[in-house]
Amino acid sequence: MEDVYIVMLVALFALAITDLVVGVSNDAVNFLNSAIGSKAVPLRTILIVASIGVAVGAIFSSGLMEVAREGIFVPGKFYFEEIMIIFMAVMIADILLLDFFNSIGLPTSTTVSIVFELLGAAVCVSLLKIYYSTGDYSTIYEYINTAKATQIILGILLSVVIAFTVGTVVQYFSRLVFTFQYEKKLKYVGAIFGGLSFTAILYFILMKGLKSIAIIPVEVLDYINNNSLVIVVVGFLIFTGISQLVITYFKVNILKLIILVGTFALALAFAGNDLVNFIGVPIAAWQSFEIWQSAYQATGVLPNELLMDGLTGKVQTPVFLLLLAGIIMVITLWFSKKAMRVTDTEVNLARQSEGSERFEPNFISRGLVRYFILAGNMVERVIPTSFSEKLSEKFRKKELVSRTKQMDAPSFDMVRASVNLVVASILISIATNLKLPLSTTYVTFMVAMGTSLADRAWDRDSAVYRVAGVINVIGGWFVTALVAFMGAATFAAIIYFGGIIAIAILVLLAVVLIVRSAVVHSRKVEEEKKLKRYNKSDIVTINEITVETSENISSVIKGINKMFTKTVDNLGYHDLNKLKKNSKAIDKLEEEIDELKGNIFYFIKSLDDDSIEASKFYILILDYLQDMVQSIGFITRTSYNHVHNNHKNLKFNQVRELKGIDVKLQSLFDDIQHIFDTHKFGNIEGVIAEKQQLLDHVSELIEKQITRIRTSETSPKNTKLYFGLLLETKDLIASTMSLLQLFREFNKEAKQTINY
Template sequence: METFYLLIVIFLFLLAVFDLVVGVSNDAVNFLNSALGAKAAPFRIIMIVAGIGILMGASMSNGMMDIARHGIYQPQYFYFSEIMCILLAVMLTDVVLLDVFNSLGMPTSTTVSMVFELLGGTFALSLIKIMADNSYGLGDLINTDKALSVILAIFVSVAIAFFFGSVVQYLSRILFTFNYKKKSKYFAGIFCGLACTAILYFLMVSGLKGSSFMTPENKAWLDNNTSGLVVGSLIGFTLLMQVLYWLKINVYKVVVLLGTFALAFAFAGNDLVNFIGVPLAGFSSYTDIISQPGANPDSYLMSSLSGSAHTPWYFLIISGIIMVVALFTSKKAQSVVKTSLDLSRQEEGEEAFGTSPVARVIVRVSSNFSSWLTGIIPERTKRWINARFNQNEAILAEGASFDLIRASVNLVLGGFLIAMGTSLKLPLSTTYVAFMVAMGTSLADRAWGRESAVYRITGVLSVIGGWFITAGAAFFICFFVALIIYYGGTPAIILLISLAIFLLIRSQLRFNKKQNKEKGNPTIVKLMSTHDTNEALTLLRKHTRDELSEILNTAAETFDHTVSAFLSESYRGLRKTMNHIDDEKVHLKQVKRIGTLGVTHLDNNTAIEKGLYYYQGNDFISEIIYSIGRICEPCLEHTDNNFNPLHDEQKAEFSHIASEVTQLLISSRELIENNQYDEKFIELIQKANIIINNLSQLKRAELKRIQSQQGSLKVSMVYLTMIQETQNVVAYTSNLLKVSRKFQEEKN
């Protein structure tokens, strides 16, 4: 039995390694978002600064490990075997749940997930204990105050961070304008001095006070001298930043990098418990019971967990190293950061989210309120405010999502709010604060224009909704996992471990597939940020070639699958193909929107000359997909109703011509992708005309069958639809080739 529990403890630590990786992947957005979004330094430098912050924060952390020891459950009422059941359920749930959010590119709170997993597992075991012994009550077994404080923190941190992010950024932009370099000679010193002082205060409150090397005497000295340190730092940093500005050093980059270090330091120090707190609690429980020879795991109460944790330094160092390695190597971390940057970037571009009814209502109400407010503001005041928000003067590094002023506000305000929450004993989530401050500053910066607001709001609501889903999913999944482990014993543990490994592997494979599909996005980023019309035309042509070739490839696959599935009467195959077509229709809307934004970057003459061909090409490629959809839909309905299949003669004649259509689509894709409109272009146009004529002959032959009353009328109707829509596919492909050549030509 002792060996069995030792294996469980070892497995808890193995899960902790995975948890550290997926946890850092998700929480990286907290401290990387601003520096990467503003391009404050080369990518490697930003990562090194964040890595040093993580390593130092983890090494000096006491980890707040007590929350995993007695923050949710009352350990003096639980037996060793019950505690191990809860802890194993928590780790199995946590590593899979966080990985799901990482794969979706959605930032969530590791603190909330751990607390609610502990609450769910404890609730399950508490119900079992209460049913076995009525003398227990839920209040005796569960520390509900901690769970309630976390729920309250969700609402508080979301609202406060968004509100103050909007207000502070609005005032900062009024002060500096988008051309902040003009105003820097007056305000750079005091602004950056305030920022560095706030960051230092954040480090003292959220970082140093919780560090393992801080003695009670040091903490008392820090508490008594905080005011003096803040005032002295403000004076010192203001003078230092002003001198650095005079020396032609970009002091805003200094602030952003310092803020990145501070948030990474605090993240590693305060959130380390979310990743290794549970395994350490299991390790402490195991060492306690083996120190008592003959102790029974099913009757030995874990009162030892009621005391404070003393985390060995080597656990902290190893954890810090794992987090740094994960930060540098995780592609999912970059995906989570991308979600935040997409929702807060200054320039318009490809939107990661669609629209929703709630977002449309919010935009409509906000627009009406804005119109009313604008109407009562004096005209002179409006002109002055609009001049301060002239985005044409924005100073953005190449590929940056926003400028250094907004990046500084994001980091300084986020750190300050977290520090205030810590000093007030309010368990604010660093993820919630960092994300909502970024959203508030982007709103104040007018990054959410009428063309993008509904997409951005939908994205923000999706992320916020995911936070609440995290709490609910963590509670209920861990609840059932704990029950399965308790009643299922060793076989259940082996089964759940195997399931967790399978889910992690499948998640990684799907994420890799998704990443491969999203390649090519750098072209869109450059297109949306360039102000050179010649470069814009070159990028738009490349973007168009990439998109058209990808959609034609999808068209060839879906057309072939539709015909094959219908001829073999595969309902499942047709249903799957119809879903792919629906997804492609959504993608087409996105492609059209990006292309339209790209055309706006061209000069008037080029836009008029080439824009017509571009829009015609979009229409033709859309009609190809919609025509295939109009083939698949009646075939799906026909198969679903179990109507008679096509007879052998129809199958034979259509199969032959369908393979020619598929080959035409593939050849067209290759031509557009390679951008070589030579003699093969003429061959494809001629081939398309031949296929159209052959389809017309099939149509006439089928009409003769109907006249002679041969076969089923329902079969004839669906067959004629297939022929007609296939003709449309071929005709639109031919037209697409013609306008694509016109659009790609350097000269007409």
């Protein structure tokens, strides 16, 4: 009997290690995004500082371990056997949930997930206990610590509002003081800003956090509590003086120091608050096992007979477990690719500049933006014009005159990064010291969104996309709570009835899904690398335009070539599933063109003054590429809809004729791709000469179909499809040849001034 629970404990700690990995991959966004987005220091330095913060912060987390034991449910109402079922269900659900969010690159809350998983599993087991005993479901409240659970949930929700509001206000006044041309201002107010930042971090991170460390003498803690005001005032004066010394004599940008210290502080606060989310449950299970083992040795009580009152109260977590967890978190921080993917999401939403937007607008984001535009217009009418102009001057951004600077520029400046880190770390530390496990993800994300709003990063051109992104992320948070509750409840029910066999199956399922997720993610990363073409920040001359355009054409031609062949083959076999995949794959081609067209503004601004004609050439090339993609999109989607609607198959002769076109097109596109891959542009003439023959062939097939209609064709839907495919193929060929002719003319002109 004892062996079964030892195996369960081993499984729980193994799951905890995995949970640490997937959890840190998601939560790295909390303390890395500001430093990475501002590009204040190299990434390696950021990771070193964050690693130290995580390792130290792991020691601060002991007090919050009580949440896993008694924060959500009443342990005295559950037997040891039931407690282990709850903990096992929670860990399996947590790993799968967090890994899913990591894979799609969205930041979610490890705190919310663990709280609702504990709640879901506990509610499930409580309902089963009631069903097999009294049947009075109104007593469910006796099993759940409703007061504490409500406090935690309300604290999490309230933290979202507070974080956004505080971030917005602090950043607004910081920007009024520093403006976007903050370099000169740092000489005068940088020291005070540094003094305030370092003092706040000292007070909330160190002074308030020391009481969580058992090895600190009581006398030291009493002295700090009794002299807090004096320590803060003296600390402010000392840090202000040091900041002024660093600025004046060492010529160091004080904002960089604030960002480094803030990264350390936020990493420390993250580990102190969130470590319970990853190892709190296994430690609580271990402590439960020790309680039962002692009772079993003394009285022989069975696992289904011992109520777990012993979990109530404060139990110190062994320091070596905290340090081990910290080491695992640090290793994950350095080697997790998914962590960088999640970080990219928040940095992208908070960036100051324009660029490619990840999220599509929705009716909520459009409505909110429209409302705030109207509200802003009303406020402008009330505020005097002179005062409004002075405020606007404070928020005037530096002009980026070239796309090279645009591509290399930080997502936001160091003033905003400093505010993000200091405000978020203080808010998280306050909650940690109040024993409230708020969501560090929610706090850091909403602080970042608040500061970006205050910085006017969301202008008319980007606001609808950014707001949509925020809505998607926040929507994901609610999904987190619902899925965590239902998932843990489901797993608890399965384990309750299935026992050790169910546990083995669920653990195996979790391992398989995690491995599969890792493989899929690696493939996705490789695909994204392949899609990254020529470095657009280097395109400033005609020669570089030619190289860039060649790669664009080759990439699109390759995609169209494969898609036409697949569509013809799958249409011939009437294969609905493959045609559906083809239809979805067209979206990627369309996104490539949209991304290229989205960069036209920066492309034109980056060109040499004598390259105006090159701008026109580039725009026309993209227009032809778009026409080609639209043609293959029509061919693919029309074929899919025909099969999806269960219309008659094309006749054998029609399929054979389409395959004949495919063979000729494949040869043509292979030649074109080879030309642009090898830059042998002299061969364009030969390809263009073949165009009329191919067009004539398509025209002959159109005439054949007309004859069929008059003699043997009986399906109007087949006729519509076949004519549509042939006519769109003609448009595809025509657009391709127009593109080649344009490139040929541009290449001839370029040769007059450039030696290849």
